[in-house]
Amino acid sequence: MQEYEVRIDRNKCIGAGSCEKVAPDIFSVDESNKVALKCAQAGAVSLKIGSDKIKSAVEGARVCPVYAIGVIDKSAGKSILGIEPEKNLEVRKILAHYDSSKEWQMDPFGFFTIKPFPAEGIIKVRYYNAKHQLAAEIAGKTAEEIYNTICREKLVSSLAHSAYLGSELQKAEIAMKRNLPYVQDDPLDFKQS
């Protein structure tokens, strides 16, 4: 079996935990909030793995925002990640702005209505297609599982619409958990909590 090595740099790690979420079979975040290697001795910063674990290792390494994880092909002696940062990349400074009256565009795939049901602990979402017909009802306990389901089912076609849904669903989840009134597209009113 081909051999690979996973290397972690605990000094670079900021404890974001994405690696553990994506590849819990290889990475964990320890009590000092730094990445550690499962199945390795305590304090180890490298781990030999076979090709059976390579997919998981690469996925975990790729989500690390600070490049604290390396995956090396032992026979070629080089990284297989292909995500080494450019040395002189200029960081763009961008001032956020958005004018909904001018920039908002209807998603050609349709639209959604969102309603939390606190007594049941679920959020129900209705999907209306481009002909404004109710075409799907999605129910879930968290914003994350619902927006990922919507994306998987390919019910949205634009990044802006996906981002809107994520934001609205998170609001609905907060409202449900804190027993706040939820009105789609309105800000949450925390004074009522």
Ligand code: SF4
């Ligand atoms: S994703 Fe990167 S920064 Fe986050 S815990 Fe893992 S190694 Fe550390």
